[in-house]
Amino acid sequence: MTSTRELLSxxxxxxxxxxxxxxxxxxxxxxxGEIVGLLGPNGAGKTTSISCVAGLLKDWTGRMQFRGTAFAxxxxxxxxxxxxxxxxxxxxxxxxxxxxxxxxxAKLSGVAAxxxxxxxxxxxxxxxxxDRRRDLVGTFSGGMQRRLNLACGLVHSPALILLDEPTVGxxxxxxxxxxxxxxxxxxxxxxxxxxxxxxxxxQRLCDRIAIMHxxxxxxVGTREELAAKIGDHHAxxxxxxxxxxxxxxxxx
Amino acid sequence: xxxxxxxxVLAQKDLKSFARDRTALMLSLLVPIAxxxxxxxxxAYAFGGSGGMPKVELHIIDESQTAESEKLIAQLxxxxxxxxxxxxxxxxAASVSxxxxxxxxxxxxxxxxxxxxxxATAEGDATIxxxxxxxxxxxxxxxxxDRIVQLALMQATIQEQGDKVFVDGVxxxxxxxxxxxxxxxxIRGWMQDINSTFTDFFGDDEETAAENAPVAGDQPASNExxxxxxxxxxxxxxxxxFEFAREVMPVEMVDVAPPGRKQQVTFQQAQSVCGMxxxxxxxxxxxxxxxxxxxxxxxxxxxxxxxPISRTSILxxxxxxxxxxxxxxxxxxFCYGEWMFQVGLFRDLPxxxxxxxxxxxxxxxxxxxxxxxxxxSKQAESLASLLILMMAxxxxxxxxxxxxxxxxxxETVCKSTMTYWAMTGYQRLLWNQLPWYSxxxxxxxxxxxxxxLGLTVLAVYFYRRNYCRG
Numbered sequence: 001m002t003s004t005r006e007l008l009s010x011x012x013x014x015x016x017x018x019x020x021x022x023x024x025x026x027x028x029x030x031x032x033g034e035i036v037g038l039l040g041p042n043g044a045g046k047t048t049s050i051s052c053v054a055g056l057l058k059d060w061t062g063r064m065q066f067r068g069t070a071f072a073x074x075x076x077x078x079x080x081x082x083x084x085x086x087x088x089x090x091x092x093x094x095x096x097x098x099x100x101x102x103x104x105x106a107k108l109s110g111v112a113a114x115x116x117x118x119x120x121x122x123x124x125x126x127x128x129x130x131d132r133r134r135d136l137v138g139t140f141s142g143g144m145q146r147r148l149n150l151a152c153g154l155v156h157s158p159a160l161i162l163l164d165e166p167t168v169g170x171x172x173x174x175x176x177x178x179x180x181x182x183x184x185x186x187x188x189x190x191x192x193x194x195x196x197x198x199x200x201x202x203q204r205l206c207d208r209i210a211i212m213h214x215x216x217x218x219x220v221g222t223r224e225e226l227a228a229k230i231g232d233h234h235a236x237x238x239x240x241x242x243x244x245x246x247x248x249x250x251x252x
Numbered sequence: 253x254x255x256x257x258x259x260x261v262l263a264q265k266d267l268k269s270f271a272r273d274r275t276a277l278m279l280s281l282l283v284p285i286a287x288x289x290x291x292x293x294x295x296a297y298a299f300g301g302s303g304g305m306p307k308v309e310l311h312i313i314d315e316s317q318t319a320e321s322e323k324l325i326a327q328l329x330x331x332x333x334x335x336x337x338x339x340x341x342x343x344x345a346a347s348v349s350x351x352x353x354x355x356x357x358x359x360x361x362x363x364x365x366x367x368x369x370x371x372a373t374a375e376g377d378a379t380i381x382x383x384x385x386x387x388x389x390x391x392x393x394x395x396x397x398d399r400i401v402q403l404a405l406m407q408a409t410i411q412e413q414g415d416k417v418f419v420d421g422v423x424x425x426x427x428x429x430x431x432x433x434x435x436x437x438x439i440r441g442w443m444q445d446i447n448s449t450f451t452d453f454f455g456d457d458e459e460t461a462a463e464n465a466p467v468a469g470d471q472p473a474s475n476e477x478x479x480x481x482x483x484x485x486x487x488x489x490x491x492x493x494f495e496f497a498r499e500v501m502p503v504e505m506v507d508v509a510p511p512g513r514k515q516q517v518t519f520q521q522a523q524s525v526c527g528m529x530x531x532x533x534x535x536x537x538x539x540x541x542x543x544x545x546x547x548x549x550x551x552x553x554x555x556x557x558x559x560p561i562s563r564t565s566i567l568x569x570x571x572x573x574x575x576x577x578x579x580x581x582x583x584x585x586f587c588y589g590e591w592m593f594q595v596g597l598f599r600d601l602p603x604x605x606x607x608x609x610x611x612x613x614x615x616x617x618x619x620x621x622x623x624x625x626x627x628x629s630k631q632a633e634s635l636a637s638l639l640i641l642m643m644a645x646x647x648x649x650x651x652x653x654x655x656x657x658x659x660x661x662x663e664t665v666c667k668s669t670m671t672y673w674a675m676t677g678y679q680r681l682l683w684n685q686l687p688w689y690s691x692x693x694x695x696x697x698x699x700x701x702x703x704x705l706g707l708t709v710l711a712v713y714f715y716r717r718n719y720c721r722g
Contacts, residue, residue, distance in 0.1 A: 056554055056558060090550075091552045095268070095272040095273055100268065104261065105559070108261055108262075108561055
């Protein structure tokens with residue numbers, strides 16, 4: 001359900017950790033209802049880029065626009081309200097129940113008390129945890145925790161969902177559940193910016209893929225467009241990555 | 253969502269998590285209770301035990317300003333059991349007598365024993381006419397110190413007045429009891445024998461005197477039960493001998509105590525309940541403050557930073573959380589302490605609240621500061637153990653500093669700790685029965701608020717530097 005309306009526009013984004021430049025002039029846009037994948041090995045600058053967009057890092061340079069207006073998530077809480085952030089770590093509280101975790105993040109995200117019940121029920125269902133809603137999260141399997149981790153980022157129904165490697169260490173069953181959830185979210189009109197180093201995931205989920213290497217976006221497009229760029233219409237993502245960066249993704 | 257509302261949501265989450273962690277909850281409540289109990293019992297009998305005695309503070313007001321009074325003061329200053337402190341009377345306050353000043357010192361809690369040396373009156377014996385009359389103004393419930401002060405006073409008086417002191421004293425006593433002058437003269441020889449016994453007993457070196465002296469824990473002065481019941485050859489027990497000696501000494505005793513003080517309250521127990529509470533609150537709140545570190549280590553802090561709330565509200569939420577836990581712990585501990593030892597904690601509830609809330613805020617600020625300044629939970633734990641134990645010892649949580657002879661530098665170090673001011677606040681409340689708005693208590697509260705403010709500013713600075721940058 002991808003539209004042609006631009007939701008997020010990133011231009012010349014750069015970020016330094018001390019003297020080391022982790023992100024080097026990245027430009028990227030995300031359309032409404034689109035899943036964009038940032039594909040690259042560890043250390044490519046994916047998490048740093050997504051952290052700048054999420055407002056976790058302040059001192060970046062470049063420009064960001066959200067629906068055509070200047071976007072400063074690090075300094076403006078109102079801008080962060082447009083985003084749902086799902087970190088790589090299991091950023092949930094094991095001593096709280098699934099319901100309490102969702103309620104906590106719903107409150108912080110400004111979900112009105114009268115809507116809270118319905119929102120929590122919807123997200124419990126989305127995470128497949130309705131039956132376990134009153135159980136402590138510490139008793140959940142890794143996959144269940146991952147699903148809840150995802151659901152906690154969605155409670156305020158954000159326009160753009162930022163996912164930082166959400167399937168790391170997840171069993172195949174839970175991974176499929178997460179994929180289905182992400183497709184459902186796209187179907188509901190949400191946009192997703194998704195980092196991964198799994199080519200299969202990127203190929204299966206993403207409408208467009210940005211290949212990132214050493215802080216730079218080497219190419220952006222659909223798989224077909226990327227394949228056309230290297231002159232091999234039948235090339236898979238691994239071959240495309242090798243051609244564009246001179247390295248195999250698996251070697252990194 | 254505004255900062256306060258967001259902070260409160262965060263604090264509620266932490267409280268819920270804390271309540272779910274039963275081990276942490278039990279440890280934070282039961283460990284202090286166990287320590288309060290153990291220390292309370294031990295301290296109640298501390299002075300009945302063996303070991304080196306700390307120096308006891310004796311304030312001296314010399315109204316007579318004679319060579320004799322100087323000699324007596326010099327003897328007291330030499331005494332290794334005492335820490336003699338001269339109190340100068342202000343020249344411009346001629347209407348305020350030494351006794352009045354002494355009473356004021358006792359009531360304000362600045363002293364527990366004050367010796368006032370008055371000008372000698374003409375009615376005394378010619379041989380001791382120039383010797384200053386003595387009034388010992390004392391807090392009657394500080395029996396631990398009382399025995400030592402009196403013993404030292406006896407020694408100093410005997411050393412200065414010679415062996416006539418007992419004979420004169422006994423004569424005065426017998427006259428007071430109505431014995432005829434002729435009868436007194438007839439037993440003068442027998443009294444000389446007693447005199448030599450007393451002189452041997454109290455007037456020789458301090459160590460022997462201290463060994464001979466009976467020691468007391470918390471028995472009321474007016475109705476003493478001898479602890480050391482060993483009897484001398486003449487059939488008089490050591491306590492009896494001591495009491496008799498006290499009767500004949502030329503020292504008038506004046507007891508000054510707050511009228512509302514309960515008789516069963518012991519300084520040691522009040523000290524233990526407060527000392528352990530003050531120290532354990534620091535441990536508990538430091539541990540609670542480290543939830544900030546846990547948030548960072550578990551990755552939840554990044555997620556919180558991405559929420560539409562200010563970063564300040566996250567830190568404020570931690571303050572609220574540690575404050576709430578502090579109130580819970582103090583309430584439980586004080587209820588238990590009152591039930592167990594009846595130390596009169598709730599006699600002045602508004603003052604208890606002001607003093608306790610001040611300390612909870614200060615200890616909470618310390619806990620959050622430690623979390624903000626540390627790089628990891630392990631670092632915070634090590635730093636907390638080191639700093640808290642040091643501050644507890646220096647601040648007098650383990651043992652009352654009034655009972656110690658500290659060199660000036662160490663005394664200054666002790667007074668620079670926040671635990672010292674917390675203990676001072678509680679001692680003023682429990683022991684001196686002073687309300688929170690008394691000058692001394694306000695000074696203690698002021699120091700704690702200064703600490704609280706300083707630590708909060710540092711916590712915010714280090715939080716921004718260590719947590720919010722990149």
